[in-house]
Amino acid sequence: MNTIVKYITLDLIKNKIIIIYTLLLGVISFSVLSIDSNSSKGLLSLLNITLLFVPIISILFATIYFFNSSEFIELLLSQPVKRKTVLLAEYSGLSTALCAAYAVGIGIPTIILTPSPAALVLLVSGLLLTLSFTALALLVFVLFKDKTKGIGASIIISLFLSLLFDGLLLIFIYSFGEYPIEKPILGIIALNPIDLARILMLLQLDVAVLMGYSGALFKKFLGSMAGSAYAIICMMLWVIVPLFLSVKIFRKKDL
Amino acid sequence: MIKLTEVTKSFGKFKALDNISLTLGKGQAISLLGPNGSGKTTLIKSILGLVIPEAGTITVNGLQVNNNWAYRSHIGYMPQIGRYPDNMTIVQVLNMIKELRSDKHVYDEELIDSLGLRKIQDKTMRSLSGGTRQKVSACLAFLFSPDVFILDEPTAGLDPLSSEILQSKIAQERNKGKLILITSHVLSDLEDITSHILYLQDGKMMFHKTVEDLQNITGELKLSKIVASLMQEADVHKSFQHEHDS
């Protein structure tokens, strides 16, 4: 497994799109952090960029990459290795490259320019987002035979999670505004890794109090260690569950 | 060496393999023939474990294919289309597969030199032509001197000289007593290599016989003629069957 991961990563760090992605993130974070004197504000801008770009780029790039690698995966599978190994190695190699791009582009500049726990949390949530959306791409890859359909599914997933989900949540909150729905909301939030990343990060910044102002439970629960742990564990589930399903489906898949 | 027992595989309503049983032995070079969509690729992929049949068993060297992966160390596979990660170099691809196969430390690198890959080994896969990539696939199939070769259209896209080199390599391996399963549309390329012909149509095995037997039956010497005559016969047989069915 390590062999495959190593070579795939070596291949991907020379990939033009990965390099452009890294540079783009780097330019954005340097400009945002050097323009904004207020570091908390700069981190918020970077958070928005992370929430906007990381999911869609990760899932689209990964989906295309996995489908383009299908012949190579077949070749690897003609060797005496397990299917699970090949699939997870493909995933690990790709997510390593994408995580490295994020870490180099946003994580490191942020930690150097504004060293703070919040910067660290930004890095962690960006990486977890990368990991979960790459895992979702893997799931798309094992579910669809056709590349075009797969790309379509990926676009729908990322649009749904970054926009439509919040819209539906807002409608839900609006419709049931009279009832005590804080707890259901906390449950629903767990269904969207982008929201989880956003809240995890906001709780590190002063603006968290805005949440507390309107719903004491949000601040009380999410602001606690248990809340952060909840968000992180849910995000990790967003990595593990798609991976687990992918492996399970791939085991029976005809290539 | 390879044994299929009542293997059936369907994709939806379409039966790619229909109750196939056969045994392929050592020292044989089997040409797998049949029209497009007859199930050749499915058969190969089933043996490699890439396609999972819904019924029947396949064994390679006595090892069950199903849910097993170790048996593949006996197989050298050359796919029809070789696609590799864009930025890997030839030498990286070779090294990667070598490292993956920690069970073997002796490499048959004859083809790497004879096909001229050594000189261009630092080129990236993206910059290679289809034919050169095919050469890389060929080298990989032969690298570990396996007992079984599965070659899917090995000479397609190769220049005549390279094709010649590859054919003689295949013949050489067959003479060592290896089992060779080969599909090709270029029948003349198989002329000197083939010992058996396995003919598939609509997922059914039409026949599996030695070349000598077929020469006797058809009265033709050349492989292409034999096949043409057999295909005609098969068509007749099929239409007869159709009439019979209706």
Added chain:
Amino acid sequence: MIRVPVLILTMCLLAYVHAAARTIQISPRQAKAIQGAINHAHAGDTLVIEKGIYNESDILVNKKLTIIGNNYPIIDGGGKKQLIVVVHDSVYISGLQLQNTGRSSMTDMAAIRLQNVSGVVVHNNRLLNNTYGIYLQNSHYCTISNNKVSASTKDELNSGNGIHAWKSTHLMIQNNNISGHRDGIYFEFVTESRIIKNVSTKNIRYGLHFMFSHRDVYADNLFVDNGSGVAVMYSKFVEMYNNTFRHNWGDAAYAILLKEITDSKIKQNLFIKNTVGIYMEGSSRIDVMQNEFKENGWGIRVQASCDNNVFEHNNFLSNSFDVATNGTMMLNTFNENYWDKYDGYDLDKNKIGDVPYYPVSMYAVVTERIPNAMILYRSFLTDIMTQVEKLMPSVIPDNLRDDRPVMKSWKLR
């Protein structure tokens, strides 16, 4: 003609009093030393309390006395009773360390209680760990200055205020440092008083809290890190100048909560890092001018029940929401403020933006109606909502706008 003899008589009287005034030293050796000394003293005497620990409480000051501590003698109530009760005018208390009053739900236990008096001065004392620090009751023309009043209160129920005044007039509260009480300074029915240059921090409820207190002036005070900020209710003609409200940051915190305040002025204050800069409810005719609102969650929250307030020449910088309101009709005026979120232009170079600024974002309106929607703060969706609203205004109150937003921030300090 009659004035001369009166003057002479007065001078004679003064000379007599002065000649008779004694200075009495008190040391902690005997029990009830202070009360004993007071009982034996005559009006006008000076009591000097020597350094030491006095375990005395309920000390009744019923004469005009000057009580001075030498190097902060400690009067300790042992957590049972009140310490000093002043019931006579013109008493002067200074240089004492008063600590550990009792706690009771029946009476408000204070370190120093002024009861129906006038002209009393409480200056330069240390009041530590008391339920109430200084408690003024129906008192007038009193000065409370340069005291340090601190406690470490945990909950609102069993705690009292730092400086507490009830039904008093003409007070001067100056240069005090108050922390860790329920409310830092509490006024109820206190009029025509001045609260100047105090520092009120880390009080669990309000840094300053007043009700029914008209014609008071609050200037140059510092309110930092109080549980809920400053609450100002049911009062008229209040003037607040040059105060700093910093980091009153919490779930229900404001820099200032205005409830039914009318005809008042809030000028040149700095609101920085508060959950809400100014929260207004049922308030009218307030001039909010030349203030700076910086890095607050909400700059201003104006409830629909407010009218005729004027917001002019303020700076709004880096607030998450500049203005929020729960109503649609706005009867208040915003004029010539600086908004850092303003992205209009100034073609005629008159330093005033050519298009109006709408300080209420759509998302602010939504969260005002359904607070739980705050969980979507900073999501892509809400950004889009805000942008769309800018192009096609439909939800935000149309007449809540600044027609003359200035292009450059005001220099206020």
